[in-house]
Amino acid sequence: KDWTKKFPNNAAPTSSTMLFLVRNNNPKGIKDWDDLVKPGVQVIVVNPKTGGNGRMAYLAAWGQVRKKGGTDAQAAEFVAKLYKNVPVLAKGGRDATTIFLQRNIGDVLITFESEVVSVDKEFGAGKVDAVYPTSSIVAENPVAVVERTVAKKGTAEQAKAYLNFLYSDEGQEIAAQHAIRPTSAALLKKYASTFKPIQLFRVEDYFGSFAEAQKTHFNDGGQFDKLYTVK
Numbered sequence: 001k002d003w004t005k006k007f008p009n010n011a012a013p014t015s016s017t018m019l020f021l022v023r024n025n026n027p028k029g030i031k032d033w034d035d036l037v038k039p040g041v042q043v044i045v046v047n048p049k050t051g052g053n054g055r056m057a058y059l060a061a062w063g064q065v066r067k068k069g070g071t072d073a074q075a076a077e078f079v080a081k082l083y084k085n086v087p088v089l090a091k092g093g094r095d096a097t098t099i100f101l102q103r104n105i106g107d108v109l110i111t112f113e114s115e116v117v118s119v120d121k122e123f124g125a126g127k128v129d130a131v132y133p134t135s136s137i138v139a140e141n142p143v144a145v146v147e148r149t150v151a152k153k154g155t156a157e158q159a160k161a162y163l164n165f166l167y168s169d170e171g172q173e174i175a176a177q178h179a180i181r182p183t184s185a186a187l188l189k190k191y192a193s194t195f196k197p198i199q200l201f202r203v204e205d206y207f208g209s210f211a212e213a214q215k216t217h218f219n220d221g222g223q224f225d226k227l228y229t230v231k
Contacts, residue, residue, distance in 0.1 A: 009183050012140035013166035017200060018060040020131040021100070021109040021119065028107045032133045033064050036108060037081040044106035045120060046096050047089040048218050053096065054089075057110040058212060058224065060137040066128045066206045067135045067199065080227040101127060112139065113195075114179040135199035141180065210220040 004011045015086045022030050027160055028041055036043050046054030065075035072108050077226040087105060090096035093115065098111040116130045143163050154223075165171045170180035188195055207213035217223040 004154045006145070007143060007163060008167060010140065010142065011144060012183075013171065014141045014180045014182055015161075016112045016114050016139045016141070016179075016181055017136045017198060018041045018110055018139065019113050019116075019133065019136060019198075021111060021116065021128040022107065022131055024126055025130060026129050026131065029109050030131055033061060033078075033082075036061075036110075037078065037085060041085055041108065042087050042106040043082060043085045044088075044090060044100045044109045045083075045086055046092055049225055051090070051092040053093040053220060054109060055213075056112070056137055056139045058217065059207060060110070062205075062217075063137055063201050063206045064133065064135045069202050074224065076227060079223075097122075113181070117179040126188050130196075132196045134200050135201060138200045138202050141143050174193065 009015070020030060020036075022028065028035070030036070030041070035041065045057050048054035048058040056077065061079050062075040065078050066072070070078075088099060090099050093111060096109060096111060097115065097119060099105050101119065109128075113130075116128070119128055143166060145156065145159045145163065147156075150159050166175075167183070169184070169187075172184045172187050176182050176187050176194065179194055181189060181195055182191075203210055203213060207216070215222070
């Protein structure tokens with residue numbers, strides 16, 4: 001209970017955010033969320049009912065309307081338009097990248113910031129450009145010690161030491177090298193070329209909590225089912 005209070009920053013030593021990957025030189029001139037709902041733009045995104053990557057993309061798209069002062073009704077309208085531009089829903093993050101880069105479908109992929117490094121490593125640098133929208137969501141990477149497991153195995157000390165390491169300067173630096181956002185302000189500054197400025201909002205700002213977002217948006221009969229028609 002209340003495991004988020006056991007470690008700093010809601011027990012999240014690192015985070016990421018959702019941004020856009022576009023084809024080299026950005027042929028469709030995509031700069032912000034509004035460009036994703038234009039006619040003729042194909043958006044690749046994970047099904048929010050089958051993958052966390054997809055849930056964060058959906059909440060980012062909805063939340064950025066709210067951050068600009070829009071209502072939930074306006075957010076719903078925007079998100080419905082966005083998913084009309086989705087030719088095929090990917091099952092997970094890997095599948096989305098494959099659809100975009102191997103099957104060559106779509107003009108823009110909504111994914112985690114850290115995926116840029118993975119794509120460059122796997123497919124070669126220069127295949128994609130990262131586009132930072134004006135605002136996006138904080139995708140926290142929370143950690144916890146599973147008390148029952150460590151009690152059974154006698155590994156409580158090692159587990160806590162490992163999680164503390166993730167907050168250390170060294171642990172934070174390793175995260176930054178892999179394009180995962182550290183909580184350290186000094187390291188965010190040091191890796192400013194990796195972590196471009198972006199206005200960030202949290203799930204709690206517009207959705208109450210993850211559990212509430214799941215219930216309202218992603219459970220059967222929720223908002224996503226209402227606004228997305230399976231092609």
